[in-house]
Amino acid sequence: MSTPAKTFYIETFGCQMNAHDSEKVIGTLEHEGYSRVEDEEAADLILYNTCSIRDKAEQKVFHRLNEYKRMQGEGKKFAVLGCVAQQEGNKIFDKAPFVSLVSGSASYRNLPEMLVRLEAGEKRITGLDDRQTEETFDTEFTARSNPHRGYITIIEGCDKFCSYCVVPYTRGKERSRSSESILTEAKRMAEAGYTDIQLLGQNVNSYHDPLGKKSFADVLAMVGELSGVRRVRFTTSHPRDFTPDIVQVIDAMPSICDHVHLPVQSGSSAVLKAMQREYTREWYLERIAWIKAAKRDISMTTDIIVGFPGETEEDFEETMSLLDVVGYDGVFAFQYSPRPNTPAVGMAETVSDEVKASRLQRLLEAQRERQRISYERHLNQIVEVMVEGYNHQRGQVTGRTSQNKTLNFTTSLPILPAIGSYLNVRVTKTFPNSLVGEAVSAA
Secondary structure (H helix, E strand, C coil): CCCCCEEEEEEECCCHHHHHHHHHHHHHHHHCCEEECCCHHHCCEEEEEECCCCCCHHHHHHHHHHHHHHHHHHCCEEEEEEHHHHHHCCHHHHHCCCEEEEECHHHHHHHHHHHHHHHCCCCCEEECCCCCCCCCCCCCCCCCCCCCEEEEECEECCCCCCCCCCHHHHHCCCEECCHHHHHHHHHHHHHCCCCEEEEECCCHHHCCCCCCCCCHHHHHHHHHCCCCCCEEEEECCCHHHCCHHHHHHHHHCCCECCEEECCCECCCHHHHHHCCCCCCHHHHHHHHHHHHCCCCCCEEEEEEEECCCCCCHHHHHHHHHHHHHHCCCEEEEEECCCCCCCHHHHCCCCCCHHHHHHHHHHHHHHHHHHHHHHHHHHCCCEEEEEEEEEECCCCEEEEEECCCCEEEEECCCCCCCCCCCEEEEEEEEECCCCEEEEEEEEC
8 A cells, every 4th residue: 555645835935045945945855755736735744934034024924824724624734944933933833833843944954854753743843943053954855946057055054143134043153065065066966957056155255165175266166167067156245255366266267157246234334333244334345346356347236224223314325325436236225124133123223214215215216327327338248148038928038147137138040049048149228127139149
C-alpha cells in the first residue's frame, strides 16, 4: 500500500534573501518527500516565509494566518518561517494557536528534523534563539525558480546593528560560507545552464572566507571565471566594507556586472551617526569616487530612509544634494518606521508623518528627473541584453542590461528570442526607469 502524498504550499514575503531562502526550503521539503502545490486548499502543510523590515509586516502575516485558520479543522498544519518568526517567537503560538512550527532562518538547516517531529504530531516546534550559530544553510536541493538566473547566499546574518534595523536580531550574526563551497555550487549551476549568478548577503561584501583563502573580490572573480557564466551580480553591499579591489574586479572582468547597489540611508553625517551606520558622508563619497574612477560606466543605486528621528530640514537637504553629487541610476526610498527591539524604538519621533510623506515625495520627484537625464546617456548605445519575457500587446521583448536596467525592444527575427538568451540591442529611446531599443544581433 503506497504512502499518501505529502503536500505543501509556501508564500514568501520580502527581499531576495527571503526568496532564495524559500527556494532552499522548497528543495528541502521536496527532498523529504513533500510535493509543492499552488493552492492552500490542496496543501497539508502551509508555510509563510516572513519579512519584518517594513512597518506592519507582522500584521500582514497574522492577517494571512487568520484568513486560513478555518482550515485547521481539515487537518492542515501551519508554519511561520523567517524574520517575523524569529522576532515574535513563541508569541506566535499565543496569537495563532493552530500554528505548529515557528523557525527563524538561522535554524533552517534543522528543517528535516523539525518536519519529522511535525509529522509525529508535535504541536509546538521552534527553531529559534540561534543567533550565535556558526552554521549556514547550504543545501544541494535548492529548487530554483528561474532556469537561467540563480542566487547563491555567500554570507548570512549581520553584525552591523544599525539603530533602525531588525536584521541582526532576526537573522543572527554574520557567518560566511567557505569559498570552496561557493565555487562548488556555482560550478553546479554553470553546468546546469545558469548564465547569470547573483551572490547574496545582508552585507554581501562583508564576506570573510572561513578558510582564510579568498576576499569578497576574489570570490567575485572566481565565479566570474567559470565557463558558461556570463553575468555575476552581488547585493547588498555595505559602505563600511566596500573596498577598491571590488571596483578593480568589475573593471577587469566583463562578466562581473557594471552595477553597484550601495545603500547610503542618509546624506547627513549627523543622521548617519544617529543611525549607527559608522561612516560619514565623506567616507561614503570616497567609495563613490572609486566607482566613478573606473574605466567602465558602473551604474549606482542606493537605499534612503527619510524622516529618521532627529532629521532636520537641513539634514534632509544634505540627502537631496547626494542625488546630484552621486548621480544614482536608481533610488529605493522609504519613510522611517520604528521596528521592534531596535535602539531607534526609544528615540523621540521628531518628524511628523506628514513631513515624512512630503520629504519622500520631494526626493522621489527629484530623483525621477535626474534618472531621466541619466538614462539619456544610453541613447544610440549598443548594449547586451538578457531576455526575460515578452510584451505581446506592444510587440516587444523585455530584457535586462548588465547595469540592471530594463530594456524593452523589438526584433526583426521571425522567431522570438528564447528567454535566457542574450542579444545586442541598440537603444533608440530612454525613459526615467527603462530603455527602448531594436535588436541588432545575437550577443
